[in-house]
Amino acid sequence: MKVALFATCFNDTMWLGTPRAVVTLLERLGCAVEFPTAQTCCGQMLTNTGYADEAVPLVRSFARVFEPYDAIVVPSGSCTGSVRQQHAWLARRAGDPGLEKAVTDLTPRVYELSEFLVDVLGVTDVGAYFPHRVTYHPTCHSMRMIRVGDRPLQLLRAVRGIDLAPLPLAEECCGFGGTFAMKNADVSVAMGADKARHVRETGAEVVVAGDNSCLAHIGGLLERQRAGVRTLHLAEVLASTEESRA
Amino acid sequence: MSRTFVGMPKFPIAAHTALADTQLRRNLGHATATIRAKRAAVVAEVDDWEERRVRGAEAKDRALANLDTYLLELEARLVEAGATVHWARDGAEANAIVVDLTRAADADEVVKVKSMATVEIGLNEALEAAGIRAWETDLAELIVQLGDDLPSHILVPAIHRNRSEVREIFLREMAGAGRPAPDDLSDDPARLAEAARLHLREKFLRAKVAVSGANFAIAETGTLVVVESEGNGRMCLTLPDTLISVVGIEKLLPTWDDLAVMMQLLPRSSTGERMNPYTSMWTGVTPGDGPQHVHVVLVDNGRTDVLADVEGRQALRCIRCSACLNVCPVYERVGGHAYGSVYPGPIGAVLGPMLRGTQGEVEKALPYASSLCGACFDVCPVRIEIPELLVHLRTRVVDESRGGFPSAEGLAMKMTALTLATSGRLEKAQNAATLTGRLLGSHTTLGCLPWPLTSWSNARDAPAPPKQTFRQWWRATHDGGRP
Structure with a gap:
């Protein structure tokens, strides 16, 4: 099986620890992974802000770069959702049936990280060690757009040493929402303030999620409060071992 | 005279003000949490809820795909049953019809059943301009009307008020509109309901004309349906001699079987009840029983524009249950007024710009009033893909702005696209x-x-x-x- 990592532009640029953890984790599980360096971005920020025309070249480039692979692993529920649920629409809108076909052929091979681990590799215990009190925030797009269900929690429960605290009102949006965080900053912060409060109620040291975008928002609020809670992507917890801790 | 939504600020500005209103935040947080829990409990009882959602969506899609023939069937059955059918292209035409019919009945007042369509077309204001008083009889609409306020929720228009505020409004305003509230009125819900009941009763008994909307209009028999909780609607629909129903053309259902599907979906989704207390159905005129002059005003007011939009037409499936409002984290924090239009919340952010177009500042901002969290789609009983429709509308807003001087955002997005074009x-x-x-x-x-x-x-x-x-x-x- 030829496996590619789609790091996502945001992780590639701002959060190298996350795609690096995916590589470490998959290699530990005996799965060779490639990073096609021509990759850039799924275009979600453009699409969701209304700039569909500008997003189409990114759809085209995504389909071309990842076409040769059997599985494409994405450490983001949101970017996975954009590829699966928006790329075909963008291709159709651009009046490009060839691209639409390429996209619909490709998207069944695009997996969010927890889907790839549980459904494709068939593992829930990935041999991780993370002796901290953790609460898990299910991001909206992992939960309601691509429906990862409890796969991330299955993976977290199998981590040795972890003290997993349930997050109150976990399924409520944190308020990030892409450019919503800027265009409607007041509402975004009001939603995030409640999410941060629920995180603090758990007494967790670490809040974990499958999307660094949501974590940047939640973490930005917690950091501003000097709350003493750090954020970590699911991949980094799963890559953590006694020898190499996250 | 109630206020109107015309000239309200766009969403981010209105939301900033609403977020600072601590009483509003508390009232809304409490009310939406309560109704969310009720809905979740009664929906969980139904094993095949997902199948019912699919059937509900299919029924509405079938009606919308053949709306032209079904509307003519509805008209024919209504006329056979003794009703008079009027067609209105927009709100102004519909309002003029209702004014004329009220005058023809020699009336200077009407009692009203809660109706979103009549709020949408500004009927109360049109009646007032013609010297006709319109009395809202739904408890929450009464609170809004007496308080010179605006509805902030599709189902619970006074959701932004708590009971002590309701008591103050009743004590201050009821006397000016009819029977006063008792001096010793408390904020006990039973006492408040009693005051409203006594205040409204004299209006029910006096009125010659009632105005209603309809939740559904069944084409195969020409039957209109009103679903309600309080019984005030039943009073309006049975006591006066003339009944005028203002019905959006998308309310149509082909058959009674379709109604059965809707009645399984609507009460659980809207009030979180297995079945609502009052469901009234009437088919034209029944000689010697109930209104003897029955009029139905079928209103377009932008609906055929929505129907022409292949991607957007699913928004017309909406049965106004409000489940998407109650579950929306944005609505819960800012309330309905911030949306600056009759239909608030996620479905309002879709329906408003679709019905009115995306030229106005309020309408341009509404599709962005969402974090696209998707909670609205999950609770929608007719499976309207609200997040996708919001993205489609954002695309429309951006596309309509192309060609002119680019905005700062437009430039930033173009720069981003260029940067991301190659590794x-x-x-x-x-x-x-x-x-x-x-x-x-x-x-x-x-x-x-x-x-x-x-x-x-x-x-x-x-x-x-x-x-x-x-x-x-x-x-x-x-x-x-x-x-």
């Missing part, structure tokens, strides 16, 4: 970021960012750019150090 360009931009990261030394977070990023950093710290990108790490460790 080479992305890498150049990343190199600038990592250089900044190295210059920042040990800083891992930033407390303030330059404009326009201040809207992020005003309340949130931001991560400092890292000293290395992932692709630099990959090259160094996996790609044989190739550049």
